[in-house]
Amino acid sequence: MFEQLLLFAISLLANIFSAFAGGGAGLIQLPALIFLGLPFAVSLATHKIASVALGVGATIRHAREDALERRFALFMLAAGLPGVVLGASLILHVSDRAAEIALGILTTALGLYSWLKSGLGLHHVPGNRDARGFVIGGVTLFLIGVLNGSLTSGTGLFVTLWLVRWFGLDYRRAVAYTLILVGMFWNGLGALTLGLLGEIRWDWLPALLLGSLLGGYLGAHLAIVKGNRWIKRVYEVITLLIGIKLIVG
Template sequence: MTFLQQIAIVCPLVFLASLVDSIAGGGGLISLPAYYLTGIPAHFCLGSNKFSSCTGTLFSTGRFLRSGNFHFRTAAVAAAAALGGSFLGARLTLFLDDRALRIAMLILLPAAAVFIFWRGRKKSDSSTFDQIPRRRAILLSAVIGLVIGAYDGFFGPGTGTFLILAFTTILGFDMKTACGNTKVVNLASNLAALATFIAAGTIQYNLAVPAAACSIAGHWIGSGLAIKKGAKFIRPVMVLVLILLFSKLVFDMFA
C-alpha cells in the first residue's frame, strides 16, 4: 500500500474517531482499526494511534478547561489514581485471561445503554455533586480512577465512556463537567503511554503527524458541540459507542 493510500484511509477515520472521542470517549474503536488497515506493524499502529489521539485529546482538554466545564480536584485525584490503576491492570494481563471480562462486558454494555436512556428521561442535565461531602467525593474520585484505570490497563476499549458514566452516576456531575473531568484523566493516562511508545521508537511519524492534525480538528469540533449542546447531544453518542464496543466484543469472541 502506498503512503497516499495510507493517508486516505487513516486521516478521515481518525477525524471521525476524534469527533466521537471528544464527545463520549471510545474513539479508539475507530482509529486503531484504521491504522491496522494500512498494513504497518501492529506495535507501530499502537504507537502512531496513541500519538495522534493524545495530540487531539490535548486540544479538547484545553477547550473544556477554558470553558470551566470540569472539577479540578476530583479530576486530578482520579487522574493520579488512574495511572496506578493502569499499571495494576497491565500487570494483571500477565496472570489472568480476559475472556471472563469480555463475557461480563457483553452483559454490562446493554445494561449501561438502557441506563443512559432511562436516566435521560428521568433527570435533567443538572449536577448533584454539591450534595456529596468533600472527603467522600475525593475518595470516590480515587476509586473511579483506580478501577477504570485498571480496566484501561487490562482491556482498554471504551474507557472514556465509562469515566463519563462514572462521573455522572457516582459523583453526580452533569454531562459536560463529566466530559471535562474525563478529558483530564484520559490526557494523563495517554501522556504516560505516549512516553513509552516514543522511548520504544514505535511511532511512524510520517503517518501519525497528518493523522494528529485530523485528530485536533475532530477533537476541537466535537468538544465544542459537547460544551454547547450538553447531555441531549452527549447521551446518544455514548450509546453509539457502547453499541460499537458491544459489536467489537461479539466479533472478537466469535470470529
C-alpha cells in the same frame, strides 16, 4: 499520500464522536489500524499517542468554558494514573480476547443503564464528596485506569458515566473532565509506557495526530453547543456500538 489521507479521515471521524460523547475513539481508530496491518500491541501504542492530541484539541475548546475544578481534577489523576501504568504493562503479556468480551458486555450495560435512566446526567448535582465517596470513587477510577492502559476501546466512556453516576456531574462537565484528563494525561502515560515496553508506528502518527487534534476540538465544540441531552443520546449510541463491536470481535 493516500494512506496518510485515509488515516487522517479515520482519526478525524473517530475523535469527533469521541469528543462529543466523552470517549470511544478506539471504536473506529484502533480496529482500523489493526485492519491496515499493525499488530495489536503496536496499534494500541500508536493509537494511545494519537489520542493525546484528542485531549489537547478538546482542552483548547473546553478551557474557554472553565468547566474543571482543580482539586477534583488532581484527584482523578492521582486515582487513575497508577492504574494506567499497571494496565499498559499487563496487556503486553496477556491474551486480550476474553477481556474484550467482558469489556463489551459491561460497555453495553453502561449504554442501556444511561438510556433507562432518562434524567441521568442532565443536571449538575455534585455528590459523594465525603471521605467514603472519594475512596470508592478513587478505587473505581483506578480500575478504569487499568482498563484504559490495556484495552483502549471505550474506557473513556466508563469515566464519563462514573463521574455522572457517582459524583453527580452533568454530561457536559463529565465529558470535559474525561477528554482533558483521560485524553491527555491517562492516554499520555499509557502511550509512554507502551512506547518504552513495545513498538510504535511513527510514520503514521502525523496524520493520526492532526485528525485527533481537529476532531477533539470539533467534537468538544459540538458538545458545548448541543448540551447535555444530545451528549447523553450520543453517549448511549456510542457505548452500544462499542459493546457490540468488542463482543463480536
